[in-house]
Amino acid sequence: MQVLIDNYHLYLRGLGTTLQICLYAGLLTLVVGTFIAGCRVAPLTPLRAFGTAWVTVFRNCPLAVVLFFMAFGIPALGINASYFVFGTIGLALYTSAFVCEAIRSGINAVSPGQAEAARSVGLGFGQTLRLVILPQAVRSIIPPLGSVMIAMIKNSAIAGAFGIGGDLYAVGIRQSSAQGEEIIPVLLGVALGYLIITIPAGLLLGYVERKVAIAR
Amino acid sequence: MTEVSTDTPMIRVSAVDKYFGSLHVLKDINLEIPRGQVVVVLGPSGSGKSTLCRVLNRLETIDSGAVAVDGVPLPEEGRALAELRADVGMVFQQFNLFAHKSIIDNVTLGPIKVRKLGKDEAREEGMRLLRRVGIADQAEKYPAQLSGGQQQRAAIARALAMRPKVMLFDEPTSALDPEMVNEVLEVMAGLADEGMTMLVVSHEMGFARRAAHRVLFMADGEVVEDSSPETFFDSPGSERAKDFLGKILTH
Numbered sequence: 410m411q412v413l414i415d416n417y418h419l420y421l422r423g424l425g426t427t428l429q430i431c432l433y434a435g436l437l438t439l440v441v442g443t444f445i446a447g448c449r450v451a452p453l454t455p456l457r458a459f460g461t462a463w464v465t466v467f468r469n470c471p472l473a474v475v476l477f478f479m480a481f482g483i484p485a486l487g488i489n490a491s492y493f494v495f496g497t498i499g500l501a502l503y504t505s506a507f508v509c510e511a512i513r514s515g516i517n518a519v520s521p522g523q524a525e526a527a528r529s530v531g532l533g534f535g536q537t538l539r540l541v542i543l544p545q546a547v548r549s550i551i552p553p554l555g556s557v558m559i560a561m562i563k564n565s566a567i568a569g570a571f572g573i574g575g576d577l578y579a580v581g582i583r584q585s586s587a588q589g590e591e592i593i594p595v596l597l598g599v600a601l602g603y604l605i606i607t608i609p610a611g612l613l614l615g616y617v618e619r620k621v622a623i624a625r
Numbered sequence: 626m627t628e629v630s631t632d633t634p635m636i637r638v639s640a641v642d643k644y645f646g647s648l649h650v651l652k653d654i655n656l657e658i659p660r661g662q663v664v665v666v667l668g669p670s671g672s673g674k675s676t677l678c679r680v681l682n683r684l685e686t687i688d689s690g691a692v693a694v695d696g697v698p699l700p701e702e703g704r705a706l707a708e709l710r711a712d713v714g715m716v717f718q719q720f721n722l723f724a725h726k727s728i729i730d731n732v733t734l735g736p737i738k739v740r741k742l743g744k745d746e747a748r749e750e751g752m753r754l755l756r757r758v759g760i761a762d763q764a765e766k767y768p769a770q771l772s773g774g775q776q777q778r779a780a781i782a783r784a785l786a787m788r789p790k791v792m793l794f795d796e797p798t799s800a801l802d803p804e805m806v807n808e809v810l811e812v813m814a815g816l817a818d819e820g821m822t823m824l825v826v827s828h829e830m831g832f833a834r835r836a837a838h839r840v841l842f843m844a845d846g847e848v849v850e851d852s853s854p855e856t857f858f859d860s861p862g863s864e865r866a867k868d869f870l871g872k873i874l875t876h
Contacts, residue, residue: 452702453702520719520721522717522719522721523721523723523724525684525715525717525721526715526717526721526722526723526780526783527723528684528707528710529682529684529710529713529714529715529784530710530711530734530735530739530783530784530787531707531708531710531711531712531735531739531787532707532734532735532738532739533704533707534702536738536739540734540738541723541725544725545723545724545725
């Protein structure tokens with residue numbers, strides 16, 4: 410355990426980097442996932458087809474393949490940015506397929522009469538979704554969305570494996586392989602770091618769930 | 626743009642056919658409703674009367690034929706259709722009030738978001754309508770806290786808040802407990818007296834006799850009878866209508 414105490418600042422910095430990846434990827438994936446869910450329930454066939462294609466591609470490709478493409482494919486197309494940016498975007502795009510499906514299941518749980526009434530007073534598709542359907546869908550979206558977000562936090566380790574550098578996973582690898590520290594304590598430290606993020610995230614989601622349940 | 630004269634019918638349905646899969650639910654429907662007319666559509670369940678009602682603001686699409694409201698053919702899905710729907714009030718069997726909004730917010734949502742009315746103005750108008758349907762004291766409650774009759778009156782107020790040219794009622798009293806039917810019918814009769822153009826799908830024979838100018842009887846996707854309430858109830862022309870009336874009037 411001495412290795413954790415001696416190197417606590419490395420683990421802390423790793424925790425910070427992982428948090429950053431998750432925060433940016435989380436925000437991006439919520440926006441993209443909501444948009445794709447909107448496409449999947451849109452009255453226009455091309456939009457629905459686009460949404461379905463998006464989900465099919467990102468839900469069925471292994472995350473490692475998506476990240477591999479972001480790491481080597483995108484730079485080969487001549488687009489340059491740090492791998493922090495590419496890795497975060499890759500993680501967000503991959504997760505957006507699951508976010509979309511969580512949101513879509515919530516939308517489907519709202520009675521179709523609500524959408525019919527909204528359309529009947531002259532609200533457009535976007536207004537119907539934003540003002541009537543999504544506020545009522547939130548309650549049933551939160552639990553599956555929580556699982557998706559926690560999976561994403563853990564998946565950030567795979568983005569780390571592609572060389573974002575400095576995140577929890579990278580700290581673990583560096584300590585155990587490069588510096589030859591004993592592997593079990595190092596991994597325990599890494600696991601602890603992820604738990605420090607995921608457990609409060611789960612508690613926060615439980616709190617939000619209770620909040621929206623009261624606000625009907 | 627064609628000039629819309631006062632004798633353009635409010636609703637014109639020409640040669641409309643609709644299928645649900647292999648089921649032919651509307652068969653060559655032709656119908657004109659002049660402005661100010663109150664039409665009650667009767668018929669056994671599965672006769673296509675609710676579908677006809679929902680076709681008029683394109684909640685159901687049609688397979689062939691044409692529907693025009695106030696001389697304007699129903700547009701495809703999009704902004705123009707939303708604008709047309711704003712002019713067509715719709716009242717549903719299951720009320721369909723927005724469950725997450727208070728009654729007054731239900732009534733003002735359309736005027737604020739579609740008609741772009743100011744919040745205060747919309748609220749004032751909304752409260753006037755709630756007083757008119759007799760539930761002003763329920764304005765701040767949520768739909769689930771109201772009785773069925775109150776909810777349906779709120780739904781009528783919500784539709785009226787858009788200042789519609791025509792009102793469609795799809796079995797407005799069928800989901801209500803018997804003692805709440807009259808409070809809703811009274812509001813509807815009041816509207817009819819004021820000259821609102823209305824199409825009412827209903828089983829309420831009393832309302833049809835009292836408030837309707839015209840009764841349509843549908844069976845198996847066809848309009849079988851199209852007559853005045855007196856003629857329909859006292860001397861129906863078709864066997865199907867006689868059979869139908871015999872079944873509902875005997876108990």
